[in-house]
């Protein structure tokens with residue numbers, strides 16, 4: 001049949017940062033795109049797809065999304081993990097793109113249609129000091145954001161997570177450093193715990209109590225430290241405290257939950273519903289941070305969100321610069337359709353990215369919309385892509401002052 005898969009190509013390009021994209025083409029020449037980018041380990045997913053998955057796909061019926069997902073999940077024998085689930089995600093999203101194009105509809109129509117007019121997003125504000133942070137919050141508000149994540153350099157710590165080193169006007173920082181393993185040897189949780197409430201206090205004084213403020217702990221606290229910070233932030237009513245403690249041990253969040261009502265968001269580094277089962281079932285979190293790009297695609301992430309809905313837990317998908325426009329579009333279609341949508345992260349990509357990825361999604365008045373083009377609404381410019389060669393890039397590694405490796 002014309003919808004049999006004729007080819008599956010792995011496309012690597014690096015407009016401002018590395019992206020890996022899967023393009024599936026049917027016998028009839030209909031193409032679908034999937035985001036296969038895994039920040040800092042990109043070539044492992046490129047190989048997983050090129051060397052192991054692509055040969056299996058040729059000849060399969062592109063309409064069989066669920067069957068292909070199950071084939072790749074159960075047929076690999078080895079289960080879960082970011083490389084496998086990012087590879088499966090890329091295939092899944094590319095097949096959804098094809099199916100929606102063949103149906104002549106934007107992808108969200110196949111997911112039950114829109115449940116709202118737009119998708120609330122949050123932008124990144126950061127600063128090397130509180131004045132710079134305030135300027136950054138003002139910039140995001142001026143750009144139209146209605147919710148803002150706030151991160152700032154911690155007095156006494158030279159390097160710090162999430163603070164853009166770029167001149168003002170650009171919210172996004174690119175954590176992946178090209179060709180070098182960026183080691184940060186300064187982390188001091190006590191300084192951080194003393195500083196963050198003061199940061200919130202100053203932003204609330206400057207911008208009032210209404211503006212939704214988010215903060216990312218980035219996995220660096222023990223559960224009791226996370227409980228302390230959650231409690232200390234309660235007067236400032238954060239929209240959420242993200243990744244407050246490593247959550248491979250999902251039960252650790254019981255301790256945090258006992259001490260604070262600050263809403264908790266977890267999961268950008270996770271990739272299957274099993275990583276969330278206790279967190280959701282025991283109401284230990286309020287938002288699921290997983291992305292379609294790393295959690296087995298629309299098929300995988302939809303299952304997580306539907307499970308979360310049973311427990312009143314909402315979505316809060318990862319949308320940093322290492323989620324490509326393809327991954328961003330997939331997120332927006334799912335965000336638009338599900339009932340238990342919470343918020344979507346939106347770090348603006350570097351302008352170079354739009355030379356390779358042409359996307360239909362829009363941002364205005366605090367919200368994004370995936371657009372009404374058939375499919376995902378993203379096209380890939382191969383000629384432009386060839387201008388940006390891949391360069392190995394690594395995420396930072398944190399070490400405490402005494403040299404011990406710590407969570408970054």
Ligand SMILES: O=NC(=O)[C@@H](O)[C@H](O)[C@H](O)CO
Nearest residue numbers: 039175216218268320321322
């Ligand atoms: O909430 N956003 C984040 O935590 C990001 O900064 C992640 O560290 C990077 O996207 C990892 O590739």
Ligand SMILES: [Co+2]
Nearest residue numbers: 216242243268
């Ligand atoms: Co985060």
